[in-house]
Amino acid sequence: MTENNELRIAVIGSGPAGVYSSDILLKQLAKRSEELGLPATARIDLFEKLPVPFGLVRYGVAPDHPSIKFIAGALEKTLDNPNIHLYCDVEFGKDVTLDELLARYDAVLFATGAVKDKPLGLPGSDLEGVYGAAKFVEWYDGYPTGAREWPLDAENVAVIGGGNVAMDVARELMRNADDLKAKTDIPDNVYEGIQKNKAKVLHLFIRRGVAQAKFSVQELREMEKLPGVQLIINEDDFDLDEETIEVAGKDKLARQMVEELFTIREMAEDMEDDGDVDFEGNPADRKYYIHFNSAPTEVLGEDGKVTGIRVEVTETGADGKMHRTGEFVDYPVEAVYHAIGYKPAEAPGIAYDEKGAHLANANGDGRITTEADGGEVRPRLYATGWAKRGPVGLIGSTKSDALMIVNHMLEDFAAAPEHGLFAEDRNPESIDELLAGKGIRPIDFAGWKRIDKFERAEGAKEGREHKKVIEPEQMRKLAAGE
Structure with a gap:
């Protein structure tokens, strides 16, 4: 199977829901590809609107939770995978549209969090x-x-x-x-x-x-x-x-x-x-x-x-x-x-269930639908985490969500004549060319590591493990090595 024929998945959001789903998808694909008649490999691209990854773990939980640094460490290990590509500082609906993603990816998985209060x-x-x-x-x-x-x-x-x-x-x-x-x-x-x-x-x-x-x-x-x-x-x-x-x-x-x-x-x-x-x-x-x-x-x-x-x-x-x-x-x-309670973010072009405070999906199975109440399933579009179920459950709850949705996705792929290879543009460099053409400079995993290294060095000066950088422009310069 050539690289151009590997499955290509776009994930919107690089918090626990998005990262866990990426990890589980690769593992399930390795385990079930032969049984389902699917390609054995996948390229997963995570799009994050913030300049840094980890979503809720970095920005939604109190800083004095001792377990958080362990969760962040586990997420980072997952991102350090050649089949997973990080695109931070790229906002869905603004920097890249749904149509642009569907032309280049076989499926789009929404793993967006919540930034507004009820x-x-x-x-x-x-x-x-x-x-x-x-x-x-x-x-x-x-x-x-x-x-x-x-x-x-x-x-x-x-x-x-x-x-x-x-x-x-x-x-x-x-x-x-x-x-x-x-x-x-x-x-x-x-x-x-x-x-x-x-x-x-x-x-x-x-x-x-x-x-x-x-x-x-x-x-x-x-x-x-x-x-x-x-x-x-x-x-x-x-x-x-x-x-x-x-x-x-x-x-x-x-x-x-x-x-x-x-x-x-x-x-x-x-x-x-x-x-x-x-x-x-x-x-x-x-x-x-x-x-x-x-x-x-x-x-x-x-x-x-x-x-x-x-x-x-x-x-x-x-x-x-x-x-x-x-x-x-x-x-x-x-x-x-x-x-x-929080109100999970809406996504441009995706129906929203106001009552449940999540993206519209069929009976909670993660398959995006045209309407909040019923409606038809929209092929190749999925939701996980709070985007799927609303603002309930702890960080660990996202793992069981991810496993269910990944298996639904793979089974949908297997049932289709294309065996999951839906996207017309299968050039692995296509997304980079698209973003570059718009003047967008994503922050990748290597860029995140430069930010993290700086934060650790700043913390060490004060006898601390870490000290956050908060200004987006400083993050961009650090990521670029400037």
């Missing part, structure tokens, strides 16, 4: 001092087009949300700047911003009960080890009935989470008994309140600025259904952060 939708959500988690995450993760400064002058802060992003946001708002700098790759502007953070009291509001929270155990353990922070809980939240405990116990992850939350309850009691101290027994200068069964109903304000938040007490049954009680409590806060 709207809060409460009275007062337009007040100054109300922030979506996505923009705050962009700031502290050094997103290339994100904010360079962040207002951290509120002494009393509320965070709304019962998932891992809410936990990340709350943790960073309670973080000690020097501790964060020593352990992470945050850039200087983030370090300086957190140094000036005035937050002394934080309230985390979770609508449902202890047994229905969506936190990972890792997130909870990171909450437990915040220097200078006292954790405060409401003991009534932990008064679970037998049915609730039984239901939670049937799911391994839920059981582990509840057990860890009970550990936090004991920690909070010890912190109070020992004189309002942190996890190491040192005097705490910040207080972190964790409120379960608390549904925010309104952001309160004066003169266009946040002054408080109104919360309705709720009750949650063993079935996970929340019931409102009509009992309200007001909390004085000057800033409100909401982490109630």
Whole structure:
């Protein structure tokens, strides 16, 4: 089989979903090509709109997650494969169109992430001092087009949300700047911003009960080890009935989470008994309140600025259904952060399912359709990760997604008379010629390695493993060896 007859796949997005899919596709092809009557090799080109790869791992997760550098290392090993080609700084729909890709590739796989928040939708959500988690995450993760400064002058802060992003946001708002700098790759502007953070009291509001929270155990353990922070809980939240405990116990992850939350309850009691101290027994200068069964109903304000938040007490049954009680409590806060979900990016020319917040695909099987509700399957177009299923699941969830979609893709290829070789232009240099003709200079894997080398060198000067570059133009110059 000559190079011109290998399968050619374009992947939009170089985060975990795109990279895992590329790796699995090559492995499945090697394993199943003979059985399916397909070429044994493939060229996979990943198109990334940012100047650097890794998407969510680099820009969507808090910098103090210790496991993230291991995930990034695994993704990098996959990209260092001669059959996988990286095209960073190339935006789908702007720099390259769907028609241009379909002329050159046998299939296009969308593995785009999420950069927008779901709207809060409460009275007062337009007040100054109300922030979506996505923009705050962009700031502290050094997103290339994100904010360079962040207002951290509120002494009393509320965070709304019962998932891992809410936990990340709350943790960073309670973080000690020097501790964060020593352990992470945050850039200087983030370090300086957190140094000036005035937050002394934080309230985390979770609508449902202890047994229905969506936190990972890792997130909870990171909450437990915040220097200078006292954790405060409401003991009534932990008064679970037998049915609730039984239901939670049937799911391994839920059981582990509840057990860890009970550990936090004991920690909070010890912190109070020992004189309002942190996890190491040192005097705490910040207080972190964790409120379960608390549904925010309104952001309160004066003169266009946040002054408080109104919360309705709720009750949650063993079935996970929340019931409102009509009992309200007001909390004085000057800033409100909401982490109630992301909205995955749309793709030009692809139908979008607004209700599910993902690209339209047939019964969740990853095959792109003409309409959100049903419609016909569009040949040679697929979606994986959040682009397929919406903003749910952890990074690891993308692997099972990728395996399913890759197998659907290969089976579709095998069923076609062309045996997967659909693209008319099979010149492997065609995409490079197209981009060059438009004056676009993609950043390839070698360019990324130059950026990474510089970031490591800058970190080493401060005794750190890594220090992020955040300006796109500097990234381009580093990638080009300038």
